[in-house]
Amino acid sequence: MSATSPHDYPSLDKTHSSGQLSTIDDCVSWAAARLDQADVFWGHGCNNARDEAIWATLHVTDLMDQEYPEIASTPISEQDYSTVRDLIETRIRTQQPLAYLIREAWFAGYKFYIDERAIVPRSHLGDFIQDGLEPWTDLSSLQRALDLCCGSGCIAVALALTYPKLIVDASDLDASALEVAKINIDRFQVEDQVQVMQSDLFQNVPVRKYDLIASNPPYIPSEELDELPEEYLHEPNLAFAGGEDGLKFVRQILIQAADYLSDKGHLLIELGNNADALESAYPDFPFLWLTSRSEESVVVLLSKEELQRYKFQ
Ligand SMILES: C[S@@+](CC[C@H](N)C(=O)[O-])C[C@H]1O[C@@H](n2cnc3c(N)ncnc32)[C@H](O)[C@@H]1O
Incomplete structure (x- = not known):
């Protein structure tokens, strides 16, 4: 034996x-x-x-x-x-x-459908959907949100279910992941609230004024890609590769987000273990790191006003 x-x-x-x-x-x-x-x-x-x-x-x-x-x-x-x-x-x-x-994943208290076409839902953003973002913003008063890099649609759908007045656009480059997002939209019957779109970051996103842009983009630095545990190899590679320092997508989102936010809008973005990389890329910017339920600080929140004032590059 x-x-x-x-x-x-x-x-x-x-x-x-x-x-x-x-x-x-x-x-x-x-x-x-x-x-x-x-x-x-x-x-x-x-x-x-x-x-x-x-x-x-x-x-x-x-x-x-x-x-x-x-x-x-x-x-x-x-x-x-x-x-x-x-x-x-x-x-x-x-x-x-x-x-x-x-074929099941739990996210923000909801049971999602999942298969290999999209990464398994596990974003820390789920905690902030459940717990809210006060005192910075009251999610229940918002009208329009964008889930950028939506994968299975878990963030968009959880936002719609938790905040029934919210209209959410969910975008991803990967057409296969968007098929999974559509299954979840059907499953939770939020077709009236959530719309999917295929887009390379903001490229095909309409210039609407979103009150919230939530994003869990790819952020694994290149040199860590080869060391990922076997479980990750079953997930779409497109979900992970974040460029040399892990900030390839984060940078682009910081540069463009203000154009898509309403005056009082916020960007909520997850970036994994790249806190040091972010702080050293923008040493003058006082990032607001939010702590999730698991006591990890891997999410930052920025207002449109801050994004405009700092002029990220
Ligand atoms: C870390 S996953 C997050 C998925 C989902 N938001 C979640 O939390 O489970 C990153 C997502 O970004 C998508 N992606 C990769 N490159 C992209 C790009 N250039 N434009 C838009 N989405 C992209 C991937 O297809 C993947 O679904």
Whole structure:
């Protein structure tokens, strides 16, 4: 038996020695132990084995709408236990993100459709959609937003669902990603609020006055692209490559955004681990770094007035 055989982990027997049926918690414990021992990368919706084990188990048992601890002792059928086992083994063998295997990603509290045509939703911008951006701006009072580099459309759709008065344009260069965005727009029935457009950054974006431009553009520096974990290789490469210092798209957005913002409008942009690169590219600009729920400061907020005054290049 190999060191990584599933049989090295807690028993998959469908009954305890006591004769009781296996529970959701038995299945979660098995899956978590199996994932913990495996060479997989977290970061596509979960950051640890137990959370991913819970996600897989509740997905298979169709109990995602339940609070996990409260259903831990619920019996699980043999069929579901076996399906979870197969799912976890496929996750480990192929190193695909779980989200792709189950065609499901959770973002800003909503369950999105996802497949390999678009990056798995995980942007920190989801936290600010849920928590708002006060005192800088009141998202519920805004009329028009742009999700630039929208991928699966998760930011645009979550904005529309959370702020029902908001009209959102969602643009991306990648036609395949936009097909996924359209699936999500249909799924949540926000066709009246969200419109997709294919555009190389601002090229085909109408010069409307947006109250908010939200963007999670590609921002991985060139030299880090070769070191990305296997899970990232299943995602579209176009989603990552951010040029030599990771700021290729960020720079262009900083230069152009003011032309597309209303007078009181804001740009909200995520840029990963490129804080030092950004601060040294524009040493005179006092960037406002926002802290997400995971205590990371990878998002900046700028007003139109600041963008105009500084004249980014
Ligand atoms: C990091 S992903 C973010 C996707 C989505 N907003 C999210 O948070 O899940 C970056 C997106 O930028 C898109 N992209 C890459 N180059 C682009 C360009 N020149 N113009 C517009 N979008 C581009 C990619 O196709 C990808 O969907």
